[in-house]
Amino acid sequence: xxxxxxxxxxxxxxxxxxxxxxxxxxxxxxxxxxxxxxxxxxxxxxxxxxxxxxxxxxxxxxxxxxxxxxxxxxxxxxxxxxxxxxxxxxxxxxxxxxxxxxxxxxxxxxxxxxxxxxxxxxxxxxxxxxxxxxxxxxxxxxxxxxxxxxxxxxxxxxxxxxxxxxxxxxxxxxxxxxxxxxxxxxxxxxxxxxxxxxxxxxxxxxxxxxxxxxxxxxxxxxxxxxxxxxxxxxxxxxxxxxxxxxxxxxxxxxxxxxxxxxxxxxxxxxxxxxxxxxxxxxxxxxxxxxxxxxxxxxxxxxxxxxxxxxxxxxxxxxxxxxxxxxxxxxxxxxxxxxxxxxxxxxxxxxxxxxxxxxxxxxxxxxxxxxxxxxxxxxxxxxxxxxxxxxxxxxxxxxxxxxxxxxxxxxxxxxxxxxxxxxxxxxxxxxxxxxxxxxxxxxxxxxxxxxxxxxxxxxxxxxxxxxxxxxxxxxxxxxxxxxxxxxxxxxxxxxxxxxxxxxxxxxxxxxxxxxxxxxxxxxxxxxxxxxxxxxxxxxxxxxxxxxxxxxxxxxxxxxxxxxxxxxxxxxxxxxxxxxxxxxxxxxxxxxxxxxxxxxxxxxxxxxxxxxxxxxxxxxxxxxxxxxxxxxx
Amino acid sequence: xxxxxxxxxxxxxxxxxxxxxxxxxxxxxxxxxxxxxxxxxxxxxxxxxxxxxxxxxxxxxxxxxxxxxxxxxxxxxxxxxxxxxxxxxxxxxxxxxxxxxxxxxxxxxxxxxxxxxxxxxxxxxxxxxxxxxxxxxxxxxxxxxxxxxxxxxxxxxxxxxxxxxxxxxxxxxxxxxxxxxxxxxxxxxxxxxxxxxxxxxxxxxxxxxxxxxxxxxxxxxxxxxxxxxxxxxxxxxxxxxxxxxxxxxxxxxxxxxxxxxxxxxxxxxxxxxxxxxxxxxxxxxxxxxxxxxxxxxx
Numbered sequence: 027x028x029x030x031x032x033x034x035x036x037x038x039x040x041x042x043x044x045x046x047x048x049x050x051x052x053x054x055x056x057x058x059x060x061x062x063x064x065x066x067x068x069x070x071x072x073x074x075x076x077x078x079x080x081x082x083x084x085x086x087x088x089x090x091x092x093x094x095x096x097x098x099x100x101x102x103x104x105x106x107x108x109x110x111x112x113x114x115x116x117x118x119x120x121x122x123x124x125x126x127x128x129x130x131x132x133x134x135x136x137x138x139x140x141x142x143x144x145x146x147x148x149x150x151x152x153x154x155x156x157x158x159x160x161x162x163x164x165x166x167x168x169x170x171x172x173x174x175x176x177x178x179x180x181x182x183x184x185x186x187x188x189x190x191x192x193x194x195x196x197x198x199x200x201x202x203x204x205x206x207x208x209x210x211x212x213x214x215x216x217x218x219x220x221x222x223x224x225x226x227x228x229x230x231x232x233x234x235x236x237x238x239x240x241x242x243x244x245x246x247x248x249x250x251x252x253x254x255x256x257x258x259x260x261x262x263x264x265x266x267x268x269x270x271x272x273x274x275x276x277x278x279x280x281x282x283x284x285x286x287x288x289x290x291x292x293x294x295x296x297x298x299x300x301x302x303x304x305x306x307x308x309x310x311x312x313x314x315x316x317x318x319x320x321x322x323x324x325x326x327x328x329x330x331x332x333x334x335x336x337x338x339x340x341x342x343x344x345x346x347x348x349x350x351x352x353x354x355x356x357x358x359x360x361x362x363x364x365x366x367x368x369x370x371x372x373x374x375x376x377x378x379x380x381x382x383x384x385x386x387x388x389x390x391x392x393x394x395x396x397x398x399x400x401x402x403x404x405x406x407x408x409x410x411x412x413x414x415x416x417x418x419x420x421x422x423x424x425x426x427x428x429x430x431x432x433x434x435x436x437x438x439x440x441x442x443x444x445x446x447x448x449x450x451x452x453x454x455x456x457x458x459x460x461x462x463x464x465x466x467x468x469x470x471x472x473x474x475x476x477x478x479x480x481x482x483x484x485x486x487x488x489x490x491x492x493x494x495x496x497x498x499x500x501x502x503x504x505x506x507x508x509x510x511x512x513x514x515x516x517x518x519x520x521x522x523x524x525x526x527x528x529x530x531x532x533x534x535x536x537x538x539x540x541x542x543x544x545x546x547x548x549x550x551x552x553x554x555x556x557x558x559x560x561x562x563x564x565x566x567x568x569x570x571x572x573x574x575x576x577x578x579x580x581x582x583x584x585x586x587x588x589x590x591x592x593x594x595x596x597x598x599x600x601x602x603x604x605x606x607x608x609x610x611x612x613x614x615x616x617x618x619x620x621x622x623x624x625x626x627x628x629x630x631x632x633x634x635x636x637x638x639x640x641x642x643x644x645x646x647x648x649x650x651x652x653x654x655x656x657x
Numbered sequence: 658x659x660x661x662x663x664x665x666x667x668x669x670x671x672x673x674x675x676x677x678x679x680x681x682x683x684x685x686x687x688x689x690x691x692x693x694x695x696x697x698x699x700x701x702x703x704x705x706x707x708x709x710x711x712x713x714x715x716x717x718x719x720x721x722x723x724x725x726x727x728x729x730x731x732x733x734x735x736x737x738x739x740x741x742x743x744x745x746x747x748x749x750x751x752x753x754x755x756x757x758x759x760x761x762x763x764x765x766x767x768x769x770x771x772x773x774x775x776x777x778x779x780x781x782x783x784x785x786x787x788x789x790x791x792x793x794x795x796x797x798x799x800x801x802x803x804x805x806x807x808x809x810x811x812x813x814x815x816x817x818x819x820x821x822x823x824x825x826x827x828x829x830x831x832x833x834x835x836x837x838x839x840x841x842x843x844x845x846x847x848x849x850x851x852x853x854x855x856x857x858x859x860x861x862x863x864x865x866x867x868x869x870x871x872x873x874x875x876x877x878x879x880x881x882x883x884x885x886x887x888x889x890x891x892x893x894x895x896x897x898x899x900x901x902x903x904x905x906x907x908x909x910x911x912x913x914x915x916x917x918x919x920x921x922x923x924x925x926x927x928x929x930x931x932x933x934x935x936x937x938x939x940x941x942x943x944x945x946x947x948x949x950x951x952x953x954x955x
Contacts, residue, residue, distance in 0.1 A: 178896055255854075256853040348871075349870065414856060416795065416867055416872055419794075422786060426783060426786070441763070444739070449675065451745040451753065453744070465736065466732075480785075481793060483717045485714055485864070486714050558893070559893045560899035609751050639756065641756040
């Protein structure tokens with residue numbers, strides 16, 4: 027515990043393991059899980075039997091077990107300490123940030139920089155699991171028939187891959203990089219709600235475990251969309267999906283709220299809206315989407331959970347409900363969701379291009395308008411996922427128009443990025459290569475989106491591998507490439523150690539080539555009639571599918587290059603990073619690497635935006651001096 | 658790092674009008690590439706000419722492929738030129754580029770061009786859609802009605818886990834697991850489901866309509882000459898979703914009549930065993946079905 031650790035500088039190891047930490051979280055999590063499981067059996071003695079009578083299970087116990095498990099995990103980490111202390115009249119205190127031991131990465135820590143690094147590794151872990159699932163999918167797709175996995179296992183793998191990526195990677199950039207750098211960029215010492223910030227991370231980790239353990243309940247057959255009434259009739263593995271996505275939604279809502287409040291209220295003096303780094307604008311527009319979209323998801327999944335446990339029929343037409351209701355509600359969340367994934371990518375590209383083109387960000391206000399415009403328009407397009415569903419046939423021209431309109435603000439991002447490159451002094455560093463690849467990938471992703479937004483064309487492409495290739499180009503090509511750009515750009519600042527540049531370039535080129543080699547043929551495969559989420563396809567498509575599978579394996583191998591680079595550079599070579607390796611004018615690079623615990627001794631005063639390359643001005647200085655109190 | 662302010666300015670010799678070069682190269686490349694794409698890629702574009710609607714979709718795809726070609730050309734020219742021309746030389750000290758922050762004319766031009774393109778695409782898509790519904794599912798009250806829709810040949814598609822059943826009201830409610838259609842005929846599909854959400858995708862025929870329980874999803878298609886087409890489910894519907902496919906046929910009227918007689922005889926022979934009474938959801942011409950509220954399978 028905090029107090030004990032502070033009073034005894036070097037307690038023995040066994041003493042340090044006792045307290046509110048990850049270990050206690052695991053123990054209490056398991057205890058909570060069993061309390062919920064058997065508690066539910068006490069409430070709901072008779073088990074639900076399916077129509078065949080072959081298996082019986084108690085839905086309620088799955089929900090209560092995981093709710094109990096997650097609650098126990100959070101209590102064990104110490105999330106109740108502060109409210110309980112306040113209730114009992116003890117003085118308020120934050121956890122000591124100065125504690126330098128590695129154990130703070132495995133406990134509730136309110137330092138936004140620790141949370142950022144926790145996010146980086148936590149999300150990286152689940153990204154890796156999701157990626158392994160993709161390898162398994164491509165293994166099955168090597169042959170036109172269902173040969174490698176049993177059918178139910180295959181669908182579970184597909185669903186796990188999609189849900190893991192769409193759920194965990196929503197925080198892929200906001201989690202690690204916004205938590206770490208937004209307070210620094212706005213000249214603050216912490217986030218507005220540090221404990222909530224830590225809560226978002228540990229909720230996400232708990233959610234990841236919930237989804238992974240779906241395999242013990244038979245998996246789920248619905249893919250990441252979880253359409254009812256298939257979800258209502260599925261085996262209890264779908265409960266894990268529901269709990270997972272609800273926890274992710276909760277984490278997103280809190281993360282977004284925290285970001286909005288931090289950016290609105292904690293900017294340093296002089297940091298006006300037109301001086302805000304474009305990355306912070308991107309985070310703000312994403313955070314607004316998160317706060318407004320995720321609650322819809324949580325409520326929808328709550329209804330789905332009631333359909334399964336309390337035998338309500340919100341989504342079951344046989345009982346007076348409607349499966350359209352689920353589809354509508356899901357995509358009201360789901361389409362902003364894909365922009366939650368894409369917008370931080372736009373922001374990273376626009377933030378990094380000026381550094382490596384050595385020019386100011388061109389058209390700052392247009393870029394901001396682009397981010398906010400996408401954020402706004404993303405609310406009016408969701409029924410393009412339902413063009414063929416027979417819902418609101420009359421509204422299809424409207425959704426076609428609104429979907430195509432969204433390419434106008436997206437075009438702003440392209441224009442601002444391209445004009446920033448124009449006549450610059452471009453340096454092809456590893457982060458810059460990933461940003462340039464974004465243009466290529468997102469262009470193909472966007473142009474293929476034009477086909478999907480057009481209803482006559484969507485008749486062919488909807489539900490085929492074409493749409494799958496499209497969103498992998500936008501999400502993997504848009505988000506994951508910029509995620510790696512951010513890693514190569516900022517990890518030296520976060521850890522204090524350089525990453526190997528040669529390995530970085532090998533990683534980039536292998537990833538870029540095999541990414542395109544994997545997903546470009548999928549456009550053709552989809553156009554030629556291969557249906558999504560099916561391990562079965564016509565024999566004439568086998569060559570293309572084999573090509574894609576081999577490319578996908580090589581794409582997976584390129585991730586191993588990255589992993590090797592990360593471990594090799596950070597754990598073995600440990601070459602100290604310079605304070606400002608890229609010559610950036612952004613304020614985080616005016617601080618030492620890694621950033622000191624309190625960020626700034628004194629709060630800086632901003633006199634301009636961070637993009638004054640070639641203008642002869644000095645970057646915003648970090649004022650030196652004695653620390654001016656605690657936050 | 659940067660930023661010796663004096664060295665940071667771009668050398669004055671750089672007065673070349675790069676913008677004009679890029680625009681000229683783009684126009685030339687587009688003028689060459691777009692017709693080539695339209696002529697050589699166009700005929701390869703699916704779903705082909707299996708029906709009037711499929712032909713319309715193919716046309717839409719061809720127009721859009723031709724349309725995105727100049728955009729791709731612009732990006733290719735811009736990046737090829739920009740990255741070669743404007744990159745820092747090896748071993749060069751880190752210099753700053755010219756501090757260009759904005760150009761209202763470029764912004765305006767860009768916004769106007771992208772808006773015009775987008776509005777054209779939306780208008781084109783709407784026209785192509787409302788002309789005949791483009792073969793897509795339009796829900797129970799379709800508005801995009803092709804000419805002569807009142808005399809369209811009705812076929813009901815009943816999806817269930819994990820097969821399609823086709824019902825022919827014009828043949829006395831005959832049901833078959835084979836989809837056979839007469840050629841040169843306007844056909845109207847009434848697509849519904851008995852359980853989960855499916856999607857009836859007749860690929861070469863250019864038809865896709867989701868099958869929802871309790872909903873009659875209508876799609877029109879005008880068949881052309883004889884055709885064999887793939888039917889598969891395009892919406893994840895549970896365990897055997899991948900195997901939910903078969904082939905459909907468009908045949909001349911005489912062959913259609915022969916098949917119909919055969920199928921009707923077959924259906925009559927099994928009907929007493931499979932048909933449920935009308936009050937239990939088995940009405941021969943029901944357009945939609947509702948699943949059991951607590952039914953669980955798969």
